[in-house]
Amino acid sequence: MRIDVITLFPDFVRQCSEVGVVGRAQQRGLLQVETWNPRDYATDNYRTVDGRTFGGGPGMVMMIEPLRALFGALREASDEPTHVVYLSPQGARLTQDRVRKLAARPRVALLCGRYEGVDERLLAHEVDEEISVGDYVLSGGELAAAVVIDAVGRLQDGALNDAQSAQQDSFSDGLLDCPHYTRPETDALGTVPPVLLGGDHAAIRRWRRKQSLGRTWLRRPDLLAQCVLDEESRALLDEFRREHFAAQHLEAGTGPQD
Structure with a gap:
């Protein structure tokens, strides 16, 4: 499986995805995580990716042009169909069932918003699904993307040393997990x-x-x-x-x- 992350902070995403189960899944060739920075597709000398919101008010909004160019390059990078997810408080709640559906896709792109979000017109044309990791507000979508990558990555066949671990996790059958114990008795x-x-x-x-x-x-x-x-x-x-x-x-x- 391949996960493309559109983010203004690619180093953060790469560092999160290089450790633990997700890092092992990448080392085993089960998962590929790539990052795309919208600033690389800006056309001015300042690499501008945000603009003031129409109608007034505080904050900036991520612009259409850099993201549109980025999505064009992203789709050219692979022939596999890409399911685009925007990480947003307005999205559907992330559940284990939704994680399983994402994990079954060959390629998923995660769009990380910043500032006041992304121009609505871009979302309407490029995004297939909006997902929220909880009823709270983050400074950007990167932490949410790290959550999705971890949840999806560990479900790839062979990512866990014991395949039964995923079957016994909380929410795997709709219930919470049972207590666990180890030494000493x-x-x-x-x-x-x-x-x-x-x-x-x-x-x-x-x-x-x-x-x-x-x-x-x-x-x-x-x-x-x-x-x-x-x-x-x-x-x-x-x-x-x-x-x-x-x-x-x-x-x-x-x-x-x-």
Whole structure:
């Protein structure tokens, strides 16, 4: 897969994409990340890429001409169809499902806005999709692009040393991930749940599923409301709820009958 990033700060994007799982994916030839600087396509001596907004008001807007020339060169660089994403607070929320769809494309271009954004006419003609990484405002799209690159890059076949890691991540099946533990088995902060030490893989799978369901119920009930649960999952969730309420009563020094 190839990801082209249109940014005024290409060094930042390159540095972010050279480390960790994404860096390894590039080293293995699974992912290619290229950067494009709009200033390289400006026509004046000052390499101007922004102008004052019509109608007045503070801030500048990224201009059409440099970006139009850039997109022309970008598309000539490869014959593969390019899905263009503008990273914007006005976009659809980035979800794991949207990440999977992007990861399945052969080529994606990420447009990083700056200042007050990009001229709307350019967006209307060049952009296929707008994506937001959250309901907050960043100084530019570069951090959002780094998030998308990381989320998409780790889903490329062979990027992770263990392919099952991606299948067990939070949101992979619409739920949050279960708790994880490592050595030592016993510490001043607590002990590892015995079920994880017994070697009973069926019991471990059941415990992890119950914890995943329970965490989602406690922390993200909105996600749980969107899931279609099978009979086993409903039973595990009911079991988690009973244990949770019993623990609350015990901590409060009361019983369910109180």
